Amino acid sequence: MQENRICRRCLLEELGASDLIQTLEELKEAMPEEDRADSAEYGRRLAICRECDSLNDGTCAKCGCYVEFRALKKRMYCPHEERKW
Numbered sequence: 800m801q802e803n804r805i806c807r808r809c810l811l812e813e814l815g816a817s818d819l820i821q822t823l824e825e826l827k828e829a830m831p832e833e834d835r836a837d838s839a840e841y842g843r844r845l846a847i848c849r850e851c852d853s854l855n856d857g858t859c860a861k862c863g864c865y866v867e868f869r870a871l872k873k874r875m876y877c878p879h880e881e882r883k884w
């Protein structure tokens with residue numbers, strides 16, 4: 800008799816980068832413009848994250864956030880002890 804088992808690993812694999820990018824776009828669209836970091840500031844933040852040792856596969860080791868999400872909100876800040884942005 801064959802057993803139907805749920806593969807938890809496969810469920811994780813379903814969440815590919817393209818899903819995250821789409822979610823990011825939806826989040827951007829839903830966020831009031833006055834709450835969003837402008838594109839120059841957003842780019843500046845991500846450029847700093849790219850050079851940071853705490854960046855790990857798109858997430859920040861200091862807080863666990865996806866940095867592209869964290870950097871999106873104007874009032875958000877870098878959680879590093881030295882507060883890089």
Ligand code: SF4
Nearest residue numbers: 848851854859877879
């Ligand atoms: S510590 Fe700051 S600069 Fe480094 S990855 Fe996290 S948010 Fe980005």
